[in-house]
Amino acid sequence: MVQLTTTTLAGLLTTVQLATAHFSIDYPSWRANSLQSGSGFSQWVYPCAGVPGGLSTTNRTDWPLTGGSLKLDLHHPWTYVFVNLGLGENVTNFNYTLTPNFWNETGNGTLCIPSMPLPADLTVTDGTKASLQVVTLGDSGSALYNCADITFRSNATSLPSSDCANSPGVSYAVVNQEVNGTTTSSSANGTTSGSGNSTGGSGTSGKNSGAAMGVDMVVMTSVVGLVVAFVAGMGL
Numbered sequence: 001m002v003q004l005t006t007t008t009l010a011g012l013l014t015t016v017q018l019a020t021a022h023f024s025i026d027y028p029s030w031r032a033n034s035l036q037s038g039s040g041f042s043q044w045v046y047p048c049a050g051v052p053g054g055l056s057t058t059n060r061t062d063w064p065l066t067g068g069s070l071k072l073d074l075h076h077p078w079t080y081v082f083v084n085l086g087l088g089e090n091v092t093n094f095n096y097t098l099t100p101n102f103w104n105e106t107g108n109g110t111l112c113i114p115s116m117p118l119p120a121d122l123t124v125t126d127g128t129k130a131s132l133q134v135v136t137l138g139d140s141g142s143a144l145y146n147c148a149d150i151t152f153r154s155n156a157t158s159l160p161s162s163d164c165a166n167s168p169g170v171s172y173a174v175v176n177q178e179v180n181g182t183t184t185s186s187s188a189n190g191t192t193s194g195s196g197n198s199t200g201g202s203g204t205s206g207k208n209s210g211a212a213m214g215v216d217m218v219v220m221t222s223v224v225g226l227v228v229a230f231v232a233g234m235g236l
């Protein structure tokens with residue numbers, strides 16, 4: 001039984017205020033500041049927070065041919081993160097995933113990945129234009145969207161490490177897949193601290209204890225539900 005008390009309402013209001021915080025893409029430069037009040041954009045809107053492609057012809061960042069840096073400013077206590085890519089000048093289909101296993105991220109602040117690996121079946125050459133869509137997913141199952149436009153360049157570089165560090169308390173774990181009780185992949189990311197993460201991140205050891213596997217199972221169960229809700233929300 002949930003009783004609506006003054007305390008509960010205050011909590012709900014706090015939640016709503018947190019929910020307006022959303023996130024930004026700091027690098028590569030996002031299409032537009034979808035957080036700006038009066039911008040008319042909403043991060044709830046797929047795709048790209050409703051920011052149309054081609055809004056700015058100068059807001060396109062050069063990215064290395066092997067994948068570049070991604071820097072997010074996350075405002076929620078935790079989130080699931082998906083990064084997708086579509087080829088072309090005005091992308092309508094983000095059909096390549098840069099996160100085949102999505103991330104379970106903890107903490108608010110800067111999350112910076114020095115170099116995002118590209119999928120093996122994605123072929124790019126100098127001058128190939130593309131767009132990234134970053135999707136974050138919370139516990140309500142609703143997602144937030146932002147996009148950044150890039151041009152693949154042979155002479156482009158990643159962010160220097162001095163400009164690509166996570167805020168204190170910000171970390172992520174790559175969500176494992178459980179197939180018949182066998183862990184098929186694990187988070188082996190150097191940026192994963194694992195501290196303060198109550199729902200994941202057990203895969204770094206490469207060997208699951210019974211307790212850790214139990215946690216993974218719970219995570220995956222809820223994640224499947226969330227992904228279903230996510231896909232349903234996209235109308236696919």
Ligand SMILES: [Cu+2]
Pocket residue numbers: 018019020021022023075076
């Ligand atoms: Cu928010």
